[in-house]
Amino acid sequence: MTRTPPDAPLRVAVLGCGVVGSQVVRLLRDQAGDLAARVGRPIELAGVAVRRLDAPRDVDLPADLLTTDALGLVSRDDVDLVVEVIGGIEPARTLILTALEHGASVVSANKALLAEDGPTLFEAAEKAGRDLYYEAAVAGAIPILRPLRESLAGDRVTRVIGIVNGTTNFVLDKMDSSGAGFAEALEEAQDLGYAEADPTADVEGFDAAAKAAILASLAFHSRVTASDVHREGITEVTAADIASAREMGCVVKLLAICELRPGSGDGDGDDEDAAVAVRVHPAMIPRTHPLASVREAYNAVFVESEAAGQLMFYGPGAGGPPTASAVLGDLVGVARNRVTGTRGAGESAYADRAVLPMGEARTRYHVAIDVDDRAGVLATVATAFSEHGVSIQTVRQEGRDDDAQLVVVSHGATDAQLAATVEHLRGLDVVREVTSVMRVEGVEE
Ligand SMILES: NC(=O)c1ccc[n+]([C@@H]2O[C@H](COP(=O)([O-])OP(=O)(O)OC[C@H]3O[C@@H](n4cnc5c(N)ncnc54)[C@H](O)[C@@H]3O)[C@@H](O)[C@H]2O)c1
């Protein structure tokens, strides 16, 4: 267990010196005086764990601070604080657990690990009597976890909806604004340091799903893991979908939607049998919706709660310096707690709520269908919707040579009803192809 004399500097180990780690090291150095004043003791770099000693990096470091032995570094007695910015499940999990066992407080930006196995880490922190903070894990620099954990701790959050992945927002924004291709826009996002080491995590929605799980856990005081989240990425979004959205006055965004569904209620106000629904998928939203104005790699999170009403958090969701800002904010927080001998709020998952399947989520659909251009087709298509209890809001028809395209927008229905309708449409003789199916959010049912 670490023993720090009362006036000695607090010593920090940084694990990983990539896009985020190099900026954490830079800020620790550039702002050493202010950080010491804010914490009440200097914060000194004890070591930086890297994969390769000779790799090029964005910050100069004395050779004696670098090590490839991350496990040895977090096991050292003179390390009070550990910043984990390696990413992925292992060795990050073992390193964090070892750091806590050795008495260090931990700051991590690792949403993949927190969403997969957060409870193991929270229990270890509890047992060790140390803090585990992770503001950088969701929406980069935007303060969102602390507001949910602390500022809204007296309110009842009912919905969180956000754009929480910078890479996919960057790609969709480029496709919409400049007509750029998917691959070209993704490469630019990678060059700018927004994308995960394997960008599949971004484009297939895994990164946003991990963040959604973390948000839902904090918002609804219940454990939600990545596997509880319905996830669809943006790889199937086509230029035609984006053009179709534009014609409707909409834009396509990858949304993370976390909802609390009221239970039967026993009248005591606890709503113990309320359930949660968490989903990540591309959706069309009206260009007039505030989330539509979130451009490039910016993120935004809307929070709806009973007493506060609607809150919006907006800012840079990815990139080295913004993410390092959130890491340093946490580092100051855990360091202050070390100085005063306290701990911050730990996990709050007392509610143990059920997670609803995607089929029960209420959404609206935009469906583009190539059909034969002959009498009765519209009625046949409309019947398919009504047979599944889905009400149609608008239908637009564009004639072509011997076929036509119908664009149908439904009213709100369950996802299961809408999926059954699309299946039904695909089986109809008059339907040549269902060319685009996308959910529509941000409009009244
Ligand atoms: N880049 C962003 O915009 C951003 C934003 C928020 C959160 N994050 C999270 O921050 C973490 C780091 O992301 P990044 O963008 O800096 O990634 P990165 O790939 O640029 O950096 C990770 C570094 O860790 C090193 N590493 C891997 N295994 C190691 C080991 N065993 N010991 C020591 N070093 C090792 C790699 O060599 C690499 O330099 C991830 O969890 C990521 O999800 C990143």
Ligand SMILES: N[C@@H](CCO)C(=O)O
């Ligand atoms: N790859 C992530 C980094 C921030 O968490 C993104 O693009 O949002």
Ligand code: NA
């Ligand atoms: Na954040």
